[in-house]
Amino acid sequence: MNRYSDIDGTFDTPAAQAAYWFALLLDGSETEQDRQDFARWIEKDPRNRRAFGEVERVWSGSSSLNLANQAKVGRRAFMAGGLLAGILATGWGAQRYHPMADFRTRTGERRTVSLPGGVKATLASDTTMSLVAGYGTAGVELHHGEVWFDHAPENGDFFVASSGGHSWSRGGKFDIAHFGDESTVTVESRNVAVKLGNQMAQVTADHALTYGPDKLGPVRKVDVTTDLAWRNGQLVFMGEQLGDVARILERWQAGKIVIIGDDVARRKVTMVVDLDRTRGVLPALAGALSLKVDQFTDYLTVIRAA
Amino acid sequence: MTNWDVNTLFRTYRHRLVQFVRRRKLSWHLADDIVQDTFLRVVATPSLPEQRFAQSYLYRTASNLVIDHFRRERIISFVSEPDMAFELIADDSPSPEQIAWSRQELRRLQDALDTLPRELRAVFVLARLEGKTYVEIGKKLGIPSQTAFSRMVKALTLIKDVMEPAEKTDPAIR
Numbered sequence: 001m002n003r004y005s006d007i008d009g010t011f012d013t014p015a016a017q018a019a020y021w022f023a024l025l026l027d028g029s030e031t032e033q034d035r036q037d038f039a040r041w042i043e044k045d046p047r048n049r050r051a052f053g054e055v056e057r058v059w060s061g062s063s064s065l066n067l068a069n070q071a072k073v074g075r076r077a078f079m080a081g082g083l084l085a086g087i088l089a090t091g092w093g094a095q096r097y098h099p100m101a102d103f104r105t106r107t108g109e110r111r112t113v114s115l116p117g118g119v120k121a122t123l124a125s126d127t128t129m130s131l132v133a134g135y136g137t138a139g140v141e142l143h144h145g146e147v148w149f150d151h152a153p154e155n156g157d158f159f160v161a162s163s164g165g166h167s168w169s170r171g172g173k174f175d176i177a178h179f180g181d182e183s184t185v186t187v188e189s190r191n192v193a194v195k196l197g198n199q200m201a202q203v204t205a206d207h208a209l210t211y212g213p214d215k216l217g218p219v220r221k222v223d224v225t226t227d228l229a230w231r232n233g234q235l236v237f238m239g240e241q242l243g244d245v246a247r248i249l250e251r252w253q254a255g256k257i258v259i260i261g262d263d264v265a266r267r268k269v270t271m272v273v274d275l276d277r278t279r280g281v282l283p284a285l286a287g288a289l290s291l292k293v294d295q296f297t298d299y300l301t302v303i304r305a306a
Numbered sequence: 307m308t309n310w311d312v313n314t315l316f317r318t319y320r321h322r323l324v325q326f327v328r329r330r331k332l333s334w335h336l337a338d339d340i341v342q343d344t345f346l347r348v349v350a351t352p353s354l355p356e357q358r359f360a361q362s363y364l365y366r367t368a369s370n371l372v373i374d375h376f377r378r379e380r381i382i383s384f385v386s387e388p389d390m391a392f393e394l395i396a397d398d399s400p401s402p403e404q405i406a407w408s409r410q411e412l413r414r415l416q417d418a419l420d421t422l423p424r425e426l427r428a429v430f431v432l433a434r435l436e437g438k439t440y441v442e443i444g445k446k447l448g449i450p451s452q453t454a455f456s457r458m459v460k461a462l463t464l465i466k467d468v469m470e471p472a473e474k475t476d477p478a479i480r
Contacts, residue, residue: 004440004455011459019462023455025381027439035384042385056378058465059434061415063370064347066355067431106335256346296312299342300349 004029017041018051022059103129105145107254110230110275115140118155122148124177124230125252132161139166145251146177148231153190164213165196174203175228179251184210188224235273242267242289242303246282253278255299264291264305310357316345319361323368330372340375344368352413366435373437411469418468426461429454 004024011017021038024030030038042048105111105123112122116131117138123129127145131138139159140147151158153171160167160176163183167176172190176183185194186208194201194209199216203209206224210217229236235252237245243265246257252275259265267289273281282301286293292306320341327337344367348354355363422430428447432438440458444451 004452015466016459016463019459019466022462023458025384026377026433026458027455028380029439029441038381039385054466054469055462058415058462058469060371060374061412062419062430062434063374064344064351064367065412065416065419066351066353067419067435254342296349299316299345 014045014047014051015054018048018055021052022055026059102131103127108252108275108278110233115158117158118152119158120150122150122231124148142176142178142183144178146175146179146230148175148228149173163211165194165211165216168193168195172205182210182212184208186222186224186227188228229272230275233275235275235278237269237271237273239268239270241265242269242285245269245271246303249273249278249281255301257282257301257303260302260304264303267291310348310354310360312345312348315348315360315364319364320345323364326365327368327372330376332372332375336375340368340371343371350409350412352409353416370434414469415465418465421468422461422464426457426464429457430461430465433458 004027011020021041024034025038042052103111103113103121103123105125105127107126109125110122112120115121115138119138121129121140124146127147128143129145129147130141130143132141133139137157137159139161142160142162147160149158149160149169150173151169151171155171158169160169162176162178163181165183167174167183167185169192170190172192173188174192175186175188177186185192185203187203187205189205191202191204194203194211194216196211196216197214201209201216201219203219206221207219208222208227209219226236226238230252235248237248243259246259246265250257269285269289271281271285282293282303283295285291286303286306290306292304294302296302323341323344324334324337327340328334332340344364347367348364419427419430425447429443432443432446433440438446440451440454443449443454447454
């Protein structure tokens with residue numbers, strides 16, 4: 001056995017230590033002791049985790065590069081004028097899929113399922129949710145995505161866990177959207193109590209509340225029909241910024257939408273999108289807003305000023 | 307300048323690549339994501355070979371991404387704290403800074419790799435391109451495997467140093 005871990009070196013910064021650990025684990029010849037030491041190192045300090053993630057990122061970034069020869073290859077931009085300077089390559093969408101989730105929808109899919117306790121749940125595109133039991137009642141954890149719940153009051157309490165908080169219903173219709181580390185609770189009928197740590201708020205019909213990992217936002221009035229139009233196969237945008245519209249469209253179709261220029265992203269858009277035909281939406285917008293929209297395969301749409 | 311016809315390549319190779327990736331015992335979801343990532347890399351990578359090498363480029367990139375996936379899973383299995391393990395991989399909402407590669411960044415990475423001292427680069431390339439172990443690299447280069455390992459650590463450290471300063475200067479990315 002080669003004990004690379006015995007090699008002397010000055011690995012005094014998180015960055016140097018991260019490079020050391022990455023190189024050691026890459027080979028696969030590390031010992032059980034090395035693994036435990038690594039686990040201790042990475043659990044000890046968030047800076048270590050960050051540094052390790054950065055090395056990992058460099059490594060995975062290099063997977064598509066031309067390493068075979070050192071000759072410099074053409075440097076001109078892929079498209080005229082360096083347009084794609086800020087293009088994104090999305091990475092590991094699949095990691096979103098909680099392997100143990102009980103319910104999941106694929107991108108573009110909508111599905112209604114029956115949950116224990118007489119709750120009907122409609123999952124929006126790209127959503128993962130698991131059944132959980134706790135507090136002596138039925139509940140679910142929403143890992144990612146958006147779900148509309150129809151909870152018949154005669155069946156007892158029901159809760160939804162997401163973003164570190166809990167939404168409690170004693171019967172009613174409500175929607176919970178969990179994206180990033182924020183959740184938004186939108187109530188259509190009756191009310192929902194949202195608890196986050198020792199903070200609590202009541203959300204009544206036609207109101208919504210957004211909370212993050214440690215803060216409950218204010219309760220605000222919303223147009224439920226517009227906000228929850230996805231249930232009827234539509235997305236409704238009323239004077240919303242193109243950047244926000246793109247983010248929502250991305251939830252419903254495969255691929256990335258890249259907007260070049262902040263002023264373009266701030267353009268106001270009003271439209272109704274048929275969820276079965278999202279693909280044609282952006283090209284159709286092009287004419288109306290004098291934007292240039294390029295679609296490369298199904299996976300990449302680039303929007304910029306015409 | 308190589309300017310690939312991505313749409314045609316995508317139509318020609320997508321299905322084959324998914325089949326290829328799935329043979330590594332990956333779920334359909336994951337295989338599809340890896341193939342998606344492969345094509346996005348084509349768009350973002352500044353140093354594409356000529357298009358007649360597109361097929362081998364696509365297969366190699368997909369294959370690297372599969373290997374990276376399994377390596378990540380292996381490393382995560384060492385970490386006992388599940389929350390922490392989760393932090394190591396792209397999470398629910400991978401922010402662009404965490405996982406996305408801009409074309410500029412990939413160019414900087416390519417530059418960093420191209421300017422590595424030759425003996426460090428040789429180790430990096432054998433590990434990355436051919437998945438060789440330090441013992442195999444040592445044999446091939448005629449150096450002790452421990453030296454190969456040390457050079458790898460040094461290579462990774464140098465690349466990271468080069469990449470870091472410009473980290474926050476990317477143009478507006480939406």
